[in-house]
Amino acid sequence: MSTYAEKYFPEEPSGPKVVTETIPGPKGKAAIKSLSEVFDTRCTFFITDYSKSIGNYIVDADGNVLLDAYCQVASIGMGYNNPNLIKVAKSDKMVRAIVDRPALGNFAGVDYEEMQRDVIKYAPKGQKYVWNGLSGADANELALKAVFFNYQSTKRGFDNPFTPEEEVSVMQNLPPGNPELAVLSFTRAFHGRLFATASLTRSKPLHKMDMPAFHWPTAEFPGYKYPLEGNEEVNKKEDERCLALVEDRFKNWGSPIAAVIVEPIQSEGGDNHADAAFFQGLRDITLKYGAKLIIDEVQTGCGGTGIMWDHERYNITPPPDLVTFSKKMQSSGYFFHDPKLVPNLPYRQFNTWCGDPKNILMSGAIMKEINEKDLLPALRETGLYFYSKLEELQKEFPGFIRNLRGKGKGCFMAFDVPSPEKRAEFLAKMRINGVNLGDCGEVGVRLRPGLVFGKKHVDIFIPIARKVIASL
Amino acid sequence: MSTYAEKYFPEEPSGPKVVTETIPGPKGKAAIKSLSEVFDTRCTFFITDYSKSIGNYIVDADGNVLLDAYCQVASIGMGYNNPNLIKVAKSDKMVRAIVDRPALGNFAGVDYEEMQRDVIKYAPKGQKYVWNGLSGADANELALKAVFFNYQSTKRGFDNPFTPEEEVSVMQNLPPGNPELAVLSFTRAFHGRLFATASLTRSKPLHKMDMPAFHWPTAEFPGYKYPLEGNEEVNKKEDERCLALVEDRFKNWGSPIAAVIVEPIQSEGGDNHADAAFFQGLRDITLKYGAKLIIDEVQTGCGGTGIMWDHERYNITPPPDLVTFSKKMQSSGYFFHDPKLVPNLPYRQFNTWCGDPKNILMSGAIMKEINEKDLLPALRETGLYFYSKLEELQKEFPGFIRNLRGKGKGCFMAFDVPSPEKRAEFLAKMRINGVNLGDCGEVGVRLRPGLVFGKKHVDIFIPIARKVIASL
Structure with missing residues (x-):
């Protein structure tokens, strides 16, 4: 064969x-x-x-x-x-996506639904929806926005309007309109180099030096002893130590922590692995403290680790709230399953393009090829x-x-x-x-x-x- | 004809x-x-x-x-x-840009230089270089990064290494590694909806509500009386009033202001126009206080106002430090002319893709078509x-x-x-x-x-x- x-x-x-x-x-x-x-x-x-x-x-x-x-x-x-992707690149759909690039939020094309469904078809287990961005960093920032919108809307009452105080303060970049909410990321993490994502990234000084940053908490990511066989006990203790640090941040950080973001395998930061107990522990802590769990599959996602989505091997229960993707997908964005992560008002999660249909079309084609050709x-x-x-x-x-x-x-x-x-x-x-x-x-x-x-x-x-x- | x-x-x-x-x-x-x-x-x-x-x-x-x-x-x-763009969309170059999307910073293709030169050929007067991004918001955030890197490198000494204190503090998102620098934007401005750009955007509460923000200053953008003919005197006073507010921010804001960002015509914010005296006044203030001037041509750029770059009609002297673009260009990014806006070290202004060659190719083709077909x-x-x-x-x-x-x-x-x-x-x-x-x-x-x-x-x-x- x-x-x-x-x-x-x-x-x-x-x-x-x-x-x-x-x-x-x-x-x-x-x-x-x-x-x-x-x-x-x-x-x-x-x-x-x-x-x-x-x-x-x-x-x-x-x-x-x-x-x-x-x-x-x-x-x-x-x-x-x-050759199978070249066919897609030469298709009429692609040519139109290039010369008639739509503002997808306002003027989606007749073929857009099919493109979205082709992507969602291969979404991580438990995820029903997708929102598109333009890079891994962009995907993570859009996911953060979804989390912050959800956090504050829940606090305010999902159907309640913004308060006059919020409407005034937000135009001055001050609370309560711009709240002091935090997101926890891990030492050695890499989530991108825009401003909020650079605040999450902890891989090396060069990746974030000289940029104004949000003062957000960090906890240690496990550092396992290799080979794993024979070091089970010491690695288990390492999980427990790191999870205790996460819980400590939730208890003691000055502002509310709205989410934890983590890579299934910290890639840029050194290919640092963790195990099911660690990821389930994170899920449990986020549930306990009312925070969202974002899994950053930008580097691991779309088959690279031998399964479509690496975090699925840990059977995290309930599944993560948002899963971000980019790289091998060619397109970027996040998957989610809670309809309340769609903002309570239109034009909140919005921008002119709302993704690039050329890349979305490629995402669907790539995932189809991976799965149909097994x-x-x-x-x-x-x-x-x-x-x-x-x-x-x-x-x-x-x-x-x-x-x-x-x-x-x-x-x-x-x-x-x-x-x-x-x-x-x-x-x-x-x-x-x-x-x-x-x-x-x-x-x-x-x-x-x-x-x-x-x-x-x-x-x-x-x-x-x-x-x-x-x-x- | x-x-x-x-x-x-x-x-x-x-x-x-x-x-x-x-x-x-x-x-x-x-x-x-x-x-x-x-x-x-x-x-x-x-x-x-x-x-x-x-x-x-x-x-x-x-x-x-x-x-x-x-x-x-x-x-x-x-x-x-x-039909002329459809030809480009069907070209071999485009097909390769789709199926073999490069990490341009590490593995630029043999045809990439030509693509970049095709874009720079139509850059705003005075601008020699370009850096590519993926959306208007992304372009503005990349421009901010260039400004902050330049500001701190200048302060530190362009050839001096990061200090140990900076390297430790940056991993905790604290100064001096993550300095408290500010960027001034105008009331009613729209510069995007990522986190730093949402901090610059002042169009309406919905555009930034519930997102953590940087506490950055704002000043009023002129609100002219129409028709302009017959209202010269009152509009001149309005310029002076707004420029005085900008200068006041430079004098009294708690942290250094590294840049002013402004649209030639505030678009999302209401199509608010200003005139040569206002823009030259901004240039003068930024020079006086050692700040950069960023012109956001995301909506105005690429011919929409009857000239390629709208700010050129004001003959701002010296030209702005950075000019951002997106929308009609299909690609996004910023033009600049000071080689010191290229960061002092590699891998500072960097990400996996460093732009999308499909869109860069379209940028060049679009600008060529505009200019060659007059x-x-x-x-x-x-x-x-x-x-x-x-x-x-x-x-x-x-x-x-x-x-x-x-x-x-x-x-x-x-x-x-x-x-x-x-x-x-x-x-x-x-x-x-x-x-x-x-x-x-x-x-x-x-x-x-x-x-x-x-x-x-x-x-x-x-x-x-x-x-x-x-x-x-």
């Missing part, structure tokens, strides 16, 4: 091919120099030739062909130039195989590969290396040997291959990693 | 055609009812059939054909199903004609049409009516008589036809407006 990649990317290369001495090579360097006149290229790894990239392989301006295990910061799940069982199998091979590598190089994590979570894996400097060296050498990878946290190496990554790609990845590590 | 609409929309109807007794009619009502199961339809005017809409005419699900003088809240400038001189002529006809109507119905404004600013016009109730009635009757229109401020009627609106469309609009007003 052929894999998805074999079937739909018949021209995918048999392996990486590096043709220049450095990456970027001469053409890439010249292109970066020229691009730097009009764009900040200090973060540019290389210039990509998307017309030549295919499936799991990304091709740069010099013709270097790299196996991609980073995939646009976990945002391309279906492989480059996926990509996730194969990805889970590939993930277990990949993990076992990395485990072998960890045994070979115990001083280099540490805290391997992500077992049973598709190919959503990471490990630590001895230092940031060693990591930079490792990633650069992996690239010049044909593998594109990313980092996370202080010393993490982040694996984010697409959903079309197969065992044969693992068998290409592992020998290169072995060779590179041995050379360090 | 044929107009743009005649040339490129040969199938544009000769006038509106309303076939149902209400808008929405039976099909539209059924579609809204069904859509409301998955989307908040309380703001839906009607369900649109974009496949049948063409040029200046929008067609609804019931087959009603309306002359569109609102154009997706001023966001569709080039007419529905513009749309703006025709639009200016149409605008003057439209204004003169509305002036006649104002003379006929002085009790209904008040404060007609926007002369010489393309078709970017508005007038006031006696009450919000009368306005609702007027807009509904205009629609059932074949014209789609919007509102602004408390009692404003907002005209936002596209850039392809011609005299023949004015000649359709005016008799319908006359008939409707006479019937009220």
Whole structure:
């Protein structure tokens, strides 16, 4: 039986091919120099030739062909130039969404309902509705707005009008119109870099330095001992310690905490995992104190961990109040199930575009493709195989590969290396040997291959990693 | 000589055609009812059939054909199903931008530089660079970030590292890492509805109620007497009064004011205009106090007022520090000219996508089309004609049409009516008589036809407006 990649990317290369001495090579360097006149290229790894990239392989301006295990910061799940998505991109619906981009709140098109239903069809268990945004950060800020509207409307009486005092004070950015409400996020969390989301983000100083911030509380996210097997007792204590900190914030924070926001796996912050007991504990605390639970699936959502929505593996009961998404979905927004999270008045959760139908159309098409072609069982199998091979590598190089994590979570894996400097060296050498990878946290190496990554790609990845590590 | 609409929309109807007794009619009502199961339809005017809409005419699900003088809240400038934009939408570049959406900061494509240059080519006078975002609110928040980074970096020394105290405090959302800096915006301003932008927005309570806000200062935006001719003296005094308030805030606000943000014409807030003396006065004050001047051209930009960038008519000297854009551009972001507004370190102004190449590609194509087809001189002529006809109507119905404004600013016009109730009635009757229109401020009627609106469309609009007003 052929894999998805074999079937739909018949021209995918048999392996990486590096043709220049450095990456970027001469053409890439010249292109970066020229691009730097009009764009900040200090973060540019290389210039990509998307017309030549295919499936799991990304091709740069010099013709270097790299196996991609980073995939646009976990945002391309279906492989480059996926032929089934190209069909959607060329459809009349897409052309219209491009040239006649609607203000969806006022003038939704006749085909918009179908687009929304295609997305909701694959919503997390328990979620009935969706609201669209434009990026992961935007999705989280819109979710916060829904929470704050709900919190204050509940307090005021859902059918009661704003008070005159609220109407006056809000125009001066003062309470009671603009209340002092807080949202709790975790140390090492990443939820975006707009102003409210930067207030939630706690990954590193650079992500939020110099921005005015809301004074909101934080609690520690569990830091587990690896391997998980054999460390059950100490990790259980860690859950309890962190949950106690959360409860302490609810008891002692100066202003009401309207919500807790958490990633199923803290990604940017270092691929930090937690378990069912922790997430259920959070759910219980939020219920106890009348707060909402927002699960940020921006990086984990849409299949990357081997299931559509990573938090579903924990069977959180009742389900989270809001689940945000972006990245692999191409579109962004939040799912929810409580109709009271639709604001009590029109034009509260509103803006000109209310989402981008081009991206919403892609979301539906991507989720349909994942589910109809049954990509996730194969990805889970590939993930277990990949993990076992990395485990072998960890045994070979115990001083280099540490805290391997992500077992049973598709190919959503990471490990630590001895230092940031060693990591930079490792990633650069992996690239010049044909593998594109990313980092996370202080010393993490982040694996984010697409959903079309197969065992044969693992068998290409592992020998290169072995060779590179041995050379360090 | 044929107009743009005649040339490129040969199938544009000769006038509106309303076939149902209400808008929405039976099909539209059924579609809204069904859509409301998955989307908040309380703001839906009607369900649109974009496949049948063409040029200046929008067609609804019931087959009603309306002359569109609102154009997706001023966001569709080039007419529905513009054939020259359809070509771009079907291009290979676009297809790749859809299926291989890049993380532009890390992996820009080989064609990205050309896209950026196509946009910068039509930047406001004095602006050399662009940074991309995803909506008008996003553009403004990114501009604020650029300002805050610049402000603190300048204070710290551009090449100096963050201090240990800053690195510790920022992880707790406290100064000095998260400083108490402010941005001044004006009464009746609208800059978006994310959290920092909602703090800037002062249009109405509903736009920001119940959201935690930054305590930032506001000053009054001029409220001119109309007609401008004959009221020069009183309006000059109004400028001086408002500028004195701005200066007072700089002198007396508790925290430093890092920037002033202002719209060339306050749109959502009521189509409030100001003049060269006011804008130059703002520039002078910001220079005096070391603050940046951000011009929000989200609604005015890209040709709507008869010139590409409305603030250019005031010849502000030196030019504003940042100019934000969105809507008609399809893409969003800010233009700037000071290289020090590029943050001193990489990964500060950064996110996964760094803009959406589909929309950036459209921006360039739209601006090229406007300029190469020389749309703006025709639009200016149409605008003057439209204004003169509305002036006649104002003379006929002085009790209904008040404060007609926007002369010489393309078709970017508005007038006031006696009450919000009368306005609702007027807009509904205009629609059932074949014209789609919007509102602004408390009692404003907002005209936002596209850039392809011609005299023949004015000649359709005016008799319908006359008939409707006479019937009220």
